[in-house]
Amino acid sequence: xxxxxxxxxxDNAAQTPKTMRTLFLSDLHLGSRGAQAKMVLEFLEAYxxxxxxxxxxxxxxxxLKKSWYWPQSHNEVVRTLLRKADNGTRIIYLxxxxxxxxxxxxxxxxxGIEIIxxxxxxxxxxxxxxVIHGDQFDAVITKAKWLAHVGDWAYTWAMGxxxxxxxxxxxxxxxxxxxxAVAKSKVKKAVNFIGHFEDTLSVEAQRSGTDGVIxxxxxxxxxxxxxxxxxxxxxxxxxxxxxxxEHESGEFxxxxxNRSNMLQLADNRVA
Numbered sequence: 001x002x003x004x005x006x007x008x009x010x011d012n013a014a015q016t017p018k019t020m021r022t023l024f025l026s027d028l029h030l031g032s033r034g035a036q037a038k039m040v041l042e043f044l045e046a047y048x049x050x051x052x053x054x055x056x057x058x059x060x061x062x063x064l065k066k067s068w069y070w071p072q073s074h075n076e077v078v079r080t081l082l083r084k085a086d087n088g089t090r091i092i093y094l095x096x097x098x099x100x101x102x103x104x105x106x107x108x109x110x111x112g113i114e115i116i117x118x119x120x121x122x123x124x125x126x127x128x129x130x131v132i133h134g135d136q137f138d139a140v141i142t143k144a145k146w147l148a149h150v151g152d153w154a155y156t157w158a159m160g161x162x163x164x165x166x167x168x169x170x171x172x173x174x175x176x177x178x179x180x181a182v183a184k185s186k187v188k189k190a191v192n193f194i195g196h197f198e199d200t201l202s203v204e205a206q207r208s209g210t211d212g213v214i215x216x217x218x219x220x221x222x223x224x225x226x227x228x229x230x231x232x233x234x235x236x237x238x239x240x241x242x243x244x245x246e247h248e249s250g251e252f253x254x255x256x257x258n259r260s261n262m263l264q265l266a267d268n269r270v271a
Contacts, residue, residue, distance in 0.1 A: 020248070021124055021246045021247060021250075024232075024246075025055065026055035026058070027058075028236075028237045029059075030078070034239070035237065035238060037077050039237060040077050041073065042257070044077075050088075051092070053091075053094065053214070054081075054092065057099055057133065058096075058099055060099070091114065093113050096216065096217060103117060128211050134215035137201060199226065202226040205229045205231075212229055219240055221244075222254070223252055223254045235254065241258050242256050
């Protein structure tokens, strides 16, 4: 078991892209003010793969319905993905709850990007993984959607506060710091929710007859075993700035794009 290496845009911007077998990204929340689109672009410049999975909440339809926000950096992320698809990259988009409007178009291709609700990914070493956003197994989303919208408002408020904190930190020459990541690691209810979510998705992987599950939704990157099931979460690009990569060997790794996040959310590779 090898520890994951933290990375940052400054470390990788001038380097030749690293080619992986597969990239998995989720929860970009383009269209929201909290989206770290420039960091996404840095990552897509630093890493490439013949197959990319977009594991839901790429576009934040909830935010866009309330107020339109779409800066040039968000447009550049979409253009970069479309350009990769046009150049032969297979891109599979699995909608989440924030971009659920795309679930009305299963099997449809938009600019070479395929829309599908769930899929089985086969690794280089022959293991099978269920890939799904994960909101389908969140009781708040499925049974009390109004409460999810309240939570979304609270999260947006917290991200606004986080932006102010990080503006001050940048002026002081300090690195990016995530209020949400610290809360998730410290607050008992958040820890319990994440644990329950991981248990539920692992059971679904077993029910599907797969070796593991790759999901997003809860903005908590992970790479560990849940009994006999390999649980992987891509994290997010709002406060965590993480992605999942599959190496040519079939081994998975969580990439933390910011050094500060590595200190808050230490993780490991699992062969």
